[in-house]
Amino acid sequence: MVHRLDPLVIRHTHRVPVPDGPAGEGAVAARQFDAALMSVGFKLSAELLEHLSGLARDTVVGIAARTLRTVRELVGDHVRHNVYFIDFPAGVPDTFDFWMRCVAEALADDTTRANTLRQLSTGVVDLLTLPAYGAYQHTYARMLAHHDELIAAAGDRLTVLHRGGSSEDELTSLYLALAGSPTPLGEEALADLRELAGHCADGPQPAEIPVRENRAVLNLARVMAGSEPLLDTVTDVLRLACAFAGGDVTLRAPTRLRALPRPVRRTLLAGLDAVVAAAPAKLADVHAHREMWKRLGERLHPHEYPRWPHAADVFAVARGEKAARSLDGRVEELLAAGDLTGAVALLKSAPGKLFRSLDRLLRAARTQEEREAVVAAAEQTVPDVSGRVVLSVREHLHNRARETGERRVFVNRLGRAWVTDDTRPPVPAPARDRLIGALDAELRRRLPATDHLLIDPDVLDVALPLSGKATAAGLGVLPRGSVSPVDGELLRFFVYWKQTERTTDYDLSALLLDADYATDSWLSYTNLREVEGEHSGDITDAPDGASEFIDLRLGAVRSACIVPQVDIYAGEGFEETEESFFGFMLREAGQRGRPFEPRTVRMKSELRGPGRVALPLAFLRGSDGRWRAKWLHLYLKGAPAANRVEDNRVTVATLLRGIVEREQFTVRHLTELMTGGATTVTVWDGRTLPAGPVTYIGLERPDGLHPASRIITPENLRDLIPA
Template identity: 30%
Template sequence: MSNTEVIGRTTTARPRALATVLLSRRGAVYLPTPAVVPDPAGDSGAALLEADLVDRGYLLAPPLRAALAALDARAMGAVGRALLHDIDSALGADRPHVPLLRDFPDSTPHDTYAHYVDRVLTVLFQRPEQPCVLCGTVDSVVPVSPCAHLVCGSCFDGADFSACPVCERRIDPSDPFLRPRRPRRQLFRRVAPPERLRLLSYGGDFTARDADAARELDTLLARTGALSPQDTDDLEALLAARTRDDLDRLPATVPGRETKARLVAWLLADPTAVPQALPVAAGLIDTATDVLRVLAVRSGGDAGLVEIPRFAAVPRPLRRALLSVLDTLDPAQAAQDMRRYRQAWIHAAERLHPFEHANRFPRAALAFAALRGTRLGDDALSATLRTAAETAAHIDVTGPTAVAHSWSGQVEAALAARDLAGALTLLEQRPGELVRRLDHLLRLTGEKDENGSRSAVRALERVVPRVAPAVLLSALGAVRTRDREQVARVFFPKGAAAKTHVADDNRPALPVPLVRTVVDVLTAELLRRAGQAAPVDVAVVDAALDGLVAPFTERTASRALVTLPRGSELAVPDGRTLRLFLHWMESPTSGTTDLDLSAAMFDADWRHVGECAYTSLRYAGEAAVHSGDLQDAPPPLGASEFVDLDLELLGAAGVRYVVAVVYSYNNVPFGDLAEAFAGLMVRDQPGNLGPVFDPRSVEQRFDLTGSNRACVPLLIDVQTRTMRWLDVVKGVTGTHHAVWRHADALATLAHRLTDLFASGARVGLGELAVWQAAARAATVVLRHTDGSRSVYRRRDGEDVTGFAARIGSPDIDAPIGAGVEDDGPSAGPSLAYLLRGDLELPDGSEVFALHPLSQDAARVRLLAAADLVTALAPR
């Protein structure tokens, strides 16, 4: 069932159920109180449910299985149906997946052009009650409903086609042309391999559920950066399930600005609770932009202020509270913040009426006057503003209007004049801005300006303790590659979608000693922060995490089954075939829509060598095969498309890179559809053995949303057998989109993103894991991809920097191949950073596992990738 309601042109999301949130975040299931007298059929019911779950790649932990068996039949049925529905929704198995060619891939035409010509000839020359123009068969031509195309049952197999063979649109399921499909061949029943099964844990009763929900809420509120759309959905669901009676449990500060706005908007959403919630909400706000974010969220808009809605009416008590907060701020600073969103603030003033309350909140009124350029005269308001300006620096009221001197303008002027000292003095007032402009400042020093370099480094040393971790990580990645010239720069501009901009990089390289010094400063600060967490005896780190990238620009990440940071590279799991899949369904607002799943092929030099798409249903025979182009997706069936990729055959055909793409052929935004998602399966069975959509083999599933018309989710390197998660959108205009038309642009995009992420310009998740393990543990065990292990122990007098630098080097402290149990206390490691959660850990351990597998949330604390960044927040 869709989690949205479409009203007119507005799509309103309903909060997810609490059980769904905790299942996805913790892999935990919560059950009602069991019956006093256990149901004798409980064991059988639990076994049947477990069998269904194994078919989806999940296992029941023994405590959960026992708790399920103790439920009565009615409760067991309700829990089982809800659990299977949530899992099917996460995997994409809650929808029927019927491709155009039901015997795909075996029945996919080998000659796409001949198939197209047959369809055209049928449209042009076929006549009712006449022999087929293609084969000459008599009495085989029938019209199909509702398109009325004349179709020959001998030329087009009604047991294979699921739609009209001519227009490739869905037809009446009862149409005589459609015959029962042939059963897909199956050699034997298989379960998912053990390394893919995820353990479902027993979370306890509903009281325990509420306690775990509170902990998850605290985790999200502690995040330092913008939340991903998936985390935002979870935050809203966790807040919706919470009462406003225990506001004392809320944190005094919320570091994430957008998260804070959503929390404050929730506090003020219930009119009956406003008297108690208002002081708490006001205490959380500390900048003018915070107020604007709250107004936007209250009005149904975006907390990131990418799209600012028309503001809703503000009740008088809230109006006074927001003005009182603005009144505590420096008017010049508030006016500068307001200038960034000038038009939005002018509209906000219509709701807040700052001049009406000027006597009570004069500094707030002064900030609005400076923003609007209010003319000053002899009236009472002007007198109030002049009085307020006496204690407000950088606001001039001596002229005909109030004027705020712009801090950013002063910085830009200093940089333009190459006044490094002046720029540093200003930028130290805003540490985050100094670090964001670090590259510009270092270029300003020049290669021979040692005094300038030293002053820039000293300023950096003074401000880094106050900078958000995401900003430090971004600066570290960018600076450490600046000792060599780069061909291109890749930008990820702030917006509602993950767009990229590629430009030539004309910047000269920075001196190697300067780069090394700055990298040392940033790394030392990150290691210092990592050491602020509780120490542990043993930590385990998987070397396979080196391919993962620390999260960045999460606010535009796709809602996905596996939360994989953008740019991450993973080995393709063993399997004969990779199967890309796409499903969508039309809504009343979208009309007829045609999404197209395509794969663009490139050689080692990024030359376009072909594609597998609706224009070319096969590439190199069996190397890439398309399931056929469905051109509409009416409910309830919708439409599904698939592309099978055989990496061995693709490599033999000279393909090095495969770029997966989804286009909206007729330019309908993904967000207008009732639903749209795509993903990747790893097929263990060749050809059409097994179901066309097998939930056990789903490795990734992600939503297609927003105003985007083209999505580039991933890149496959055929030679190295790796998959890189790109998760970016591509700007397109017009209609009739086809992958071959965009081949050059796709090559540039994929090539430059690959270069960016492979260059080290983004800090890796493996690096974060090593830093945190080195800062907290006395012994670090590094698990290699070949199954061997290297053990590193902190030596006498060895500082954290030296220890971290040694991890991964040949300078080990125990023979390679030693196990964890040989090196730590009997309790085993209590801190682990794993690719797959296949390690037995003691209760209470902290674990990051990209694929949790056997990790039980009832026993260990599961960490997300964003939590590794949050752990580096300044304290």
């Protein structure tokens, strides 16, 4: 039964859980397993292949079946990717010629002739009324018959799967890593933690749970297993109530709080009473979610439990019947009265809030004495601030020295982006530089010592994942703001979606911009062919799933920037479809192959965000002529329907300028802080590995590292963030 959870381990760690026995003759099955994996761009490590070869054949076959199913889904090969134009990328017609052909076929059809003639008489024809438009004109099997086999190339992706321990050991290790994450998890990882928490409730537990939403997931598992929940704020109790209701423990989306069993009500009220009794000032936290507290009070019936009077106070505050001044309110009163020094002194009791307010406080300071008070308070409290906040403020202060003061780009935790005018005065340079020095010193103090640091140079420009919300789930996905090399002659984007109930039309497009972010051209269903590439054709309904592709010859691209985007023309949003994902492939010119070839997929990410326009990443050509990917993970609000690349060019260009010109805190910056003292630093050449243990940081784990090495890849990059 435990093997049911093995796919979680494979997805998160690229390790395959394997048993120690029973022994047998599994060599043939292991080699067949390895060959099947290579067809989708994966491979067994030498150690894993050797271990599987010594197991019983049936055991190897069971592991192979689970693993193949998981990696196919990971890369997007678990669905059929058909195309409208059967010979794509060959045979894509001129857009106008294609539309005229669809009109001609509609006129030749007795059932559509009259309606088409009426439309022609008005001068406007709705493409969606033409039978030949928007629906596959051939089967998947027939499409495959039109394409030659993919020719293998040295640049094809090959992701190595490594040997894991037993399923129980691997699941426990993954559970502890996710539960103890120093940064919030993404939606998929949080769902995985929820499943793991139930399985691991009786086993080892993390020493610390820094992220509150993770704590809510664990608390639900603890209560279900008969243990006491870990609660030290009133909001912890609210999150736990949402977890019991199957709702959103992040408290971003409203949760429908249903009637709760009496034992659960007692658990929540007892926990709430204990928190407030120990620290009555925490009643002030109720104001942040007062409407949810009111609704929860209707479900908990606190008046039925007079032995927990402090719990009743929480609901009295929510209803406005009891006063509870918040720290934020007191700070605002002091600032309004011009008492900045008093506000800073008060904020020292909440170091995280102080650090998030530093920019505002420094701008509000009118004298050198006030600025000195702000900086001194930050220097005194920085040891008590989480590493994630220290890094975030460090990145912010660095960019404040570079910002032009014209436009600001905002991105919320859901990936929704918007732009507004920047009316802020600058932060005084001496104070900013002094704070940056203090933050760097604190980060250097917290980073673990290492004797030998082995670094893959391709990872240096990867942004640290200060939140899992800034990275989509999938394969080869990097955090927002990261830069990674793109090497290949042909760049092919793809999108796949499968609607749940309503007719749903997603449109894959690519916007090509010059060095000043002005539009050069675009590829979309309204412009199927350009000098640089081709569009595979518009699909307008996806009851069984649909795919669209764009092919670009990088050597022919004259623009400085390529921005793929997915526009929702009609139907279900990204979070409503049964499944939706985006990705890109890289090929050499002579490889041929099917429109979708898993071995050439470099990235596949889930599309699960707000808004009606998705911007997963952009491709930038550097001064050296090489292309690099800049990871965005952004969603624009868009229009309710009929979103098109032509209509959002200005917004996309403005957003892109703000993201591209902002410098993230990257692995490069952190490793520069780590390399002091006696640390030996080796930049890996991709071939020779040190004989002894190292701390390795790279995009993928090499096969053959010393078993005692510490390994950091994008799957666990959050482990670099100091506590």
